[in-house]
Amino acid sequence: MSIFPYIYYMIKSFEITNDDRQIALYAGMVTSAFAFAEFSTGALWGVVSDKVGRKPILLTGMAGTGLSIILFGFAPNLTTALLARALGGLLNGNIGVIQSTVAEVVKVEAHQARAYSIMPFVWCLGTVIGSGLGGTLANPVKSYPSVFLPGTVFDRFPYLLPNLVCAAVVLFGLIIGILFLEETHEDKQNRRDPGLEAGKWILSKFHRTSPEELLLSDKTSFPEETLSLLDEDTQPPEYRSTESSPGLPAKYDLMPEVPPSSLGPIRHPVLVRSTLAVKNAFTRQVLLNLVSFAILAYHTITLEQLMPVLLSMPKSTQPPSLPFKFTGGLALSTEHIGYVLSVQGFLQMIIQLFLFPIVNKRIGSLNTFRLVIFCYPVLYLAIPYVTLAPENLRMACVYLALVCKVTGQAFSYPSASIMLANAAPSRKVLGTLNGVAGSGASFSRAIGPICAGMIQAAGLRLGYLGLAWWASGLVALGGAILTIWMKEEKRLPSCDGVPTDEEAGTMGLVMESTKA
Numbered sequence: 001m002s003i004f005p006y007i008y009y010m011i012k013s014f015e016i017t018n019d020d021r022q023i024a025l026y027a028g029m030v031t032s033a034f035a036f037a038e039f040s041t042g043a044l045w046g047v048v049s050d051k052v053g054r055k056p057i058l059l060t061g062m063a064g065t066g067l068s069i070i071l072f073g074f075a076p077n078l079t080t081a082l083l084a085r086a087l088g089g090l091l092n093g094n095i096g097v098i099q100s101t102v103a104e105v106v107k108v109e110a111h112q113a114r115a116y117s118i119m120p121f122v123w124c125l126g127t128v129i130g131s132g133l134g135g136t137l138a139n140p141v142k143s144y145p146s147v148f149l150p151g152t153v154f155d156r157f158p159y160l161l162p163n164l165v166c167a168a169v170v171l172f173g174l175i176i177g178i179l180f181l182e183e184t185h186e187d188k189q190n191r192r193d194p195g196l197e198a199g200k201w202i203l204s205k206f207h208r209t210s211p212e213e214l215l216l217s218d219k220t221s222f223p224e225e226t227l228s229l230l231d232e233d234t235q236p237p238e239y240r241s242t243e244s245s246p247g248l249p250a251k252y253d254l255m256p257e258v259p260p261s262s263l264g265p266i267r268h269p270v271l272v273r274s275t276l277a278v279k280n281a282f283t284r285q286v287l288l289n290l291v292s293f294a295i296l297a298y299h300t301i302t303l304e305q306l307m308p309v310l311l312s313m314p315k316s317t318q319p320p321s322l323p324f325k326f327t328g329g330l331a332l333s334t335e336h337i338g339y340v341l342s343v344q345g346f347l348q349m350i351i352q353l354f355l356f357p358i359v360n361k362r363i364g365s366l367n368t369f370r371l372v373i374f375c376y377p378v379l380y381l382a383i384p385y386v387t388l389a390p391e392n393l394r395m396a397c398v399y400l401a402l403v404c405k406v407t408g409q410a411f412s413y414p415s416a417s418i419m420l421a422n423a424a425p426s427r428k429v430l431g432t433l434n435g436v437a438g439s440g441a442s443f444s445r446a447i448g449p450i451c452a453g454m455i456q457a458a459g460l461r462l463g464y465l466g467l468a469w470w471a472s473g474l475v476a477l478g479g480a481i482l483t484i485w486m487k488e489e490k491r492l493p494s495c496d497g498v499p500t501d502e503e504a505g506t507m508g509l510v511m512e513s514t515k516a
Contacts, residue, residue: 003072004304005135005338007031008312010159014078021460024309024468026078028453031305033082034068036446037089039439045093046100046435053188054101054431057093059177064091066170073163076156089442096438100430103421104184119414121352124406127345130166135338137162143335185431281429288486289420290437295479296412297441299376302452302472303405309456310387310465311337311398318463320388327465328387330394340398348406356410365422366488369415372408373480379404380473384466422489448472 003010011026049057068088075081098119106115139158140148148154154161179199183189309329316328332340360368379401386397424433452468459467 003030003134004308005131005341006138006159006162006334008309009138009334010081011078013158014081016078020314022457024306024456024460025450025453027309028305028449028451030078030081030085031301031449032446033085034089034092035301035442035444035449037086038092039089039442039446041090042093042096042439042442043432043435046096046431046433046438049093049097049100049185049435050429050431053183053185053191054097054104055177055181055183055193057097058101058181059174061092061094061097062170062174062177064088066167066174067091069163069167069170073160073167074157075159093435093438095441096434096436097431099417099421099434099437101184102417103424103427103430103434104186119417121349124345124349124352124410127348128342129169129345131338131341131345133165133338134162135334135336135341137165138334138338186427280425281433283423283425285423285487285489286420286425286433288482289416289423290433290440292479292482292486293416293420293437294440294444295475295482296373296416298444298448299380299472299476299479300409300412301445301448302468303380305449306452306456306468306472307383307405308337308341310384311340316387321463322388324466325463326384326388327460327463330387330398340402343399344402344406347403348410351407351410352414355407356414359411360415360418364488365415365418366483366486368411369419369486370480370483372411373476373483375404376408376476377473377480379408380469380476381466384469387465419486419488 007027007030008023011023011030012020014026016026017023045057045061065088068084068091071084071087072081075084102115102119136143138161140161141150141152141155141158148161178195179202180196182196183191183193311330311332313329314331316326318327320326356368359371363371383401386394386401389397420433420437421430424430452472455471456468459465
């Protein structure tokens with residue numbers, strides 16, 4: 001988020017084109033480079049996290065992000081900027097893995113809305129800090145000439161400073177993750193973690209408890225916590241849609257018990273069980289959720305790209321020809337844009353933390369999702385007309401548009417995550433499903449800015465500022481119509497839809513015996 005306040009001016013400093021109308025296209029390419037690379041590896045990181053655990057993948061993603069940020073700050077041209085962003089995307093599969101981690105930690109359906117609002121809340125916090133840093137620290141030689149002198153590295157690379165500060169924040173988060181982040185994958189929780197042991201040792205220096213006692217207390221408290229959560233899970237669900245929908249069918253109930261001795265040798269039953277789980281994971285509702293999530297990612301990333309460009313573009317000198325033909329932006333500075341985007345993040349934090357859980361509890365995740373998804377097309381239709389508002393009302397209209405924007409994001413993304421987690425027939429495949437969801441969303445975020453940039457460049461040549469906005473509105477309308485066929489599944493306990501070890505072994509034997 002820290003690049004959005006200055007991306008327009010950074011692209012302009014590369015002197016690629018003298019036509020300001022083309023800058024949106026190149027800005028879209030920079031935005032897309034990260035997402036397209038993330039798309040190419042997102043599903044792979046999800047599968048790997050199912051194999052090696054969540055923590056190693058999360059730490060790898062953070063390290064890759066930090067390296068990418070530093071390289072981006074040193075970018076002297078568009079090619080280097082694109083490569084730096086692509087490197088960050090290749091090494092970062094954290095979105096899907098984080099969603100899997102949340103699903104594994106939260107075992108009570110009534111706690112889902114609050115839990116799934118935490119990640120967007122943290123994202124909003126990053127938006128506040130990142131946008132503020134990006135807008136305030138960009139081109140420091142020009143903004144703070146008494147501190148950053150001409151001829152220094154910050155003069156040659158005017159957008160290095162905000163990236164260095166962001167890289168320092170990422171490094172701090174990486175250290176915290178190594179020392180204190182616990183593994184949530186149920187098959188990997190008991191393995192030795194030297195980083196966690198070092199963190200316990202550090203904590204022991206501030207407490208009278210020894211590191212061994214801290215580690216032991218964590219291990220012994222886990223079963224009690226799980227038992228408590230499972231007990232609570234028997235309560236009536238509170239975060240469900242009022243719309244009735246059938247539960248997922250049990251996939252293994254009809255499998256007859258077959259004596260293992262009559263079936264011949266066992267050939268990798270664990271592998272067979274894993275293959276079956278993944279094969280059965282993509283139910284109709286799961287597929288609808290995945291497609292809906294990809295569409296949501298497409299039009300919201302175009303919104304993220306088009307808004308700063310609209311704020312940065314020079315004002316039009318041509319009179320409008322209403323209702324559709326008009327051009328021009330608001331000509332705000334990087335500092336002002338950073339402030340606006342920081343306010344946007346702060347508003348989203350408040351909505352995410354306090355309003356979303358209340359609405360979700362009352363009407364359910366699916367209805368919450370539908371509530372905002374049908375409002376997006378109207379928002380895309382209206383935003384370009386902000387530039388036509390009277391001078392003294394323009395910023396008020398901008399903030400009103402931002403309130404609508406952040407409300408939509410605060411409601412839609414956690415609702416989509418909850419619905420996908422509940423639609424999954426097994427927790428065993430959450431990493432894979434969230435990896436696929438993240439990969440699909442990354443592909444949408446890759447093509448979205450490029451398409452929006454091309455459409456906007458064409459629209460500006462023709463005199464239609466709103467063309468890219470209205471095109472995104474049509475995509476959002478398609479995503480809204482798709483929700484008509486979506487149903488809200490009741491969350492399954494961890495054992496539902498997943499064969500026990502004995503059942504999986506029997507199933508593996510049956511399948512292998514038919515091949516023999």
